[in-house]
Amino acid sequence: xxxxxxxPKHLITATGQRVTLRCSPRSGDLxxxxxxxxxxxxxxxxxxxYNGEERAKGxxxxxxxxxxxxxxHSELNLSxxxxxxxxxYFCASSLGHGEEKLFFGSGTQLxxx
Amino acid sequence: xxxxxxxxxSLIILEGKNCTLQCNYTVSPFSNLRWYKQDxxxxxxxxxxxxxxxxxxxxxxxxxxxxxxxxxxSLHITASQLSDSASYICVVSARxxxxxxxxxxxxxxxxxx
Numbered sequence: 001x002x003x004x005x006x007x008p009k010h011l012i013t014a015t016g017q018r019v020t021l022r023c024s025p026r027s028g029d030l031x032x033x034x035x036x037x038x039x040x041x042x043x044x045x046x047x048x049x050y051n052g053e054e055r056a057k058g059x060x061x062x063x064x065x066x067x068x069x070x071x072x073h074s075e076l077n078l079s080x081x082x083x084x085x086x087x088x089y090f091c092a093s094s095l096g097h098g099e100e101k102l103f104f105g106s107g108t109q110l111x112x113x
Numbered sequence: 114x115x116x117x118x119x120x121x122x123s124l125i126i127l128e129g130k131n132c133t134l135q136c137n138y139t140v141s142p143f144s145n146l147r148w149y150k151q152d153x154x155x156x157x158x159x160x161x162x163x164x165x166x167x168x169x170x171x172x173x174x175x176x177x178x179x180x181x182x183x184x185x186x187s188l189h190i191t192a193s194q195l196s197d198s199a200s201y202i203c204v205v206s207a208r209x210x211x212x213x214x215x216x217x218x219x220x221x222x223x224x225x226x
Binding site: 002004041042043044045056088090092097100101102103104105106107109 | 147154155156157158159162202213214216217218219
């Protein structure tokens with residue numbers, strides 16, 4: 001168990017809908033990262049938050065947004081969903097800015113039908 | 114552009130045999146190199162982290178090497194077990210602001226009895 005909790009584990013929705021994925025980092029970790037992994041693809045970095053502030057941005061679509069709350073949990077919002085958004089979404093956390101080990105959650109499997 | 118290339122993309126080995134996975138990178142300025150193991154449908158788990166001054170690090174039957182001059186790393190799996198079937202991801206961290214981590218596409222290993 002990495003200590004990173006992601007909910008829900010599975011999500012099935014329809015095109016055009018909006019969903020929210022939730023992540024609770026390891027106790028004491030200040031950074032939260034979001035990654036997308038499509039079928040048979042590598043991990044694609046979406047966005048990083050550090051202590052409530054956006055720190056780095058990757059290939060995140062404008063339809064996607066995220067935030068980190070004062071209690072350090074984070075939410076990834078995906079809107080106007082398309083079939084191609086179906087993927088595993090992972091959250092990871094680290095103590096600092098990312099020079100150290102990342103701890104990954106078990107992921108949320110999103111299926112857009 | 115920072116890149117991490119892994120080879121082979123996939124390999125099949127017999128239980129009990131050894132194998133070596135390769136990682137070449139162009140990330141600069143280099144901070145550290147990590148190897149992660151990702152079981153199907155699960156989040157990646159850290160195996161090793163090596164800094165510039167380290168050229169080998171072991172974690173049980175996993176041994177990673179790093180040649181910072183040639184910008185190459187390898188992950189050697191000794192006496193493979195069925196549970197070693199997974200994707201192995203090389204991740205290189207840069208000493209820079211913003212997104213510091215560059216992920217390789219992974220090598221998918223299948224261990225057969």
